[in-house]
Amino acid sequence: MNKVKSLFLHIPCQITELNLKITLQNGQSFRWKEASPGVWRGMIRDDVWSFSQDNTTLYCVLHNLRDDAQIPPNVDSRNDYFGAVGENAVEREKLNDNKKVKRFKASHLSIQKSCTNFTDSYVDVKIECDAIKSVEIKPNDITAENSHSEDNTIVASVLNKNRKNNSASNVRKKCVRSSLEQKIDVKNFNTDQKPNPVMCKLLKAECCTNIASNTPATTVSHYLKVIQNYFRLAVDLNLAYKDWCSKDVHFQAAAQKCPGVRLLDQPPVENVFSFICSSNNNISRISGLVEKLCVEFGSLQCEVDGQQWFSFPSIEALAAEGVEQVLRKLAFGYRAAYIHKSARVLLSTGGEAWLAALRDAPLSHCRAQLQTLPGVGPKVADCISLMSLNKLDSIPVDTHVFQIAARLYLPALRSTKSVTERVYRTVAAHFQTLYGPHAGWAHSVLFSADLKKFAS
């Protein structure tokens, strides 16, 4: 079996600049799961990543770094969204540019080494001290060897004697907890931090195991760029929030509830089919459907903690004969036909390249083109434009956004029964005028703040 390696990166990033929990769970992407408390796992294109964070740092693990990883040159090096907001556009752009450079340099400093994944019997654990109260560990399961502590850090080599009955992850957690309890006093430690800092550190620890070889700098910088692009880290979110707050009192409330909401920059193909699944569905069911799509028509990329991860299917795979029938059986309902037909239309118009070209088109053209795909109406077209084609002023108006608008902004709409074309335009135009060129991003913060799951 090929050894799968992991790459561990950490990037300086305040939680107000990126809030993983909200950003990955607010329904813009449907492929992220909370693998353990505070640890988010999912895919970016064909790669499986885990993310965790504390107040100052974003921890990233790439789980399927291949020995023969082919890094395409200059992939994703676009920087077309460093948009300026507000009146002092030029000044702000300069400011953003400066920060961009600084941040990028800083992130280069924080690279750890690659390491083998969870396949070995020996697990080297390195972890900073945290407060951990309860430990459940059977002496027969694991044996700690060569444990020692340095400053705030525990280093322990642990032999897992009973791997069959324990997932690597569980064993590792036990190792960490065990060594911590034995060796370390609880340090100054703020347990109110979210997400759970223990797990942040644990994620970090997982990826410091069995350090194998150095990863080439080009590979590292490529993956840093992938992360920066996916989360649009070059955009100064504190600045953007400040701008939106100055324009809208309701936004201030939303901002307080949901800091660090980032608009992801997702692959268009994945976005198209995911949002075709979204019609008349709630987030949990959409996620389930997307998962089925990947398992059935995607290809296996790697296994993490006993779970297999599949890539998002290609357009070709979804355009193949018989796909609709399969999807019907998988309970996609009327969406089955939309998916298959849209895949066929996409193939005939030029597939991924056709979609990619829309990135450079104006919003109106972009959404009109997208609506030629069966199952893609105004709302879905706006979602795709906003979340994968860089149209940050696009406002998807669903029932939810409509209700927010009617409640807080446009009381005249309260008597309206359904979101007709005219109502849709009215709501979208209102937010576009209110927030300006990044209106879609601001709208996504409002939307997040209104979701029940982020009520606390």
Place this chain on the structure above:
DNA sequence: GAGCTACCTCTTGT
């Protein structure tokens, strides 16, 4: 052209 409905299935609320 605006407004109404059927469409599939599942989750959530009562």
Place this chain on the structure above:
DNA sequence: AACAAGAGGTAGC
């Protein structure tokens, strides 16, 4: 527990 209502809509009338 069982049943209705609604779910980040779209297409067709």
